[in-house]
Amino acid sequence: MHLLVVEDDLSIAEPLCAGLLREGFSVQHVATGAEATSAGDADLVLLDLGLPDLDGRAVCRALRAESNVPIIVVTARSDEIDRVTLLELGADDYVVKPFGFRELVARIGAVLRRTGASETSGASSTASAIDLGWLRLDRRTRRVTVDDDEVALTPKEFDLLAFLAADVGTIHLRDEIIRDVWDENWWGSTKTLDVHIASLRKKIGATSIVTVRGVGFGLAEHRDAASGER
Structure with missing residues (x-):
């Protein structure tokens, strides 16, 4: 499974990408909204809302307008987003920083299963x-x-x-x-x-x-x- 990680903070992005690689994912990292919207196909997008060039909400809407790729929004504050906003953006789930890596992997797996993007054994x-x-x-x-x-x-x-x-x-x-x-x-x-x-x-x-x-x-x-x- 190919993941697109959109995160401008390298102190977060580098260990996150390394951990996802250890979990068996293929990972592409970009640091801006412009790079995210031109990155190409992915099986799931991890999208930080706090990007340096574009509003993360606008990036989420742009990604959703192009495809049905599952999107997990990452935010620094839980009050920045609620379930209604999540649906309006077209995202599938969200996590709040700081988050546990195992929790994030579990959420990725759950979203992939829920959207039918995960590979299944014998099916x-x-x-x-x-x-x-x-x-x-x-x-x-x-x-x-x-x-x-x-x-x-x-x-x-x-x-x-x-x-x-x-x-x-x-x-x-x-x-x-x-x-x-x-x-x-x-x-x-x-x-x-x-x-x-x-x-x-x-x-x-x-x-x-x-x-x-x-x-x-x-x-x-x-x-x-x-x-x-x-």
């Missing part, structure tokens, strides 16, 4: 569709078929299945699923996750979702490879 995937053979999911039409039979899902069931299907075989932590499928500030009971998992199992097959007790859930690449719960 044929595009930005809008995932095909596991037995299961096909289309984000554009929000249709799901199991063994060529269409399955009716609620909006949140679809979001949950799309999240799991974007990284087949991986066991996702309960908190990670709640944060990415519901909301990072979700204050409701986490039992809602168990209810949705149970409903999905009834609709797409009991052994299609693997449970690791006390840890989380994952989608099986092959239904007969899942043992349900362990």
Whole structure:
């Protein structure tokens, strides 16, 4: 995955890029908004709002006008941006400086999965569709078929299945699923996750979702490879 890091502070940019390279990403660093808008294709953009030449919000809008590349905005102050502004800019997520590197990597992974840009093991995937053979999911039409039979899902069931299907075989932590499928500030009971998992199992097959007790859930690449719960 190729990341574009837009950050003018070298004391932040250099260790950040080095860490992302160690994580296996291909990284391109630019220090200005003008460079960012002419940098070419990327799988995800990390965009600092405090750039020396152009307002970071304008850069975000320009990038979004050119493509659907996932954008994570980086800001020095949490009151500089809110969720409404985030949507208006066309960004997919944001982090506030100073941020933990592991948190940032987790957010990058979550955004890539959510937008369908991440690579999946054993799956044929595009930005809008995932095909596991037995299961096909289309984000554009929000249709799901199991063994060529269409399955009716609620909006949140679809979001949950799309999240799991974007990284087949991986066991996702309960908190990670709640944060990415519901909301990072979700204050409701986490039992809602168990209810949705149970409903999905009834609709797409009991052994299609693997449970690791006390840890989380994952989608099986092959239904007969899942043992349900362990």
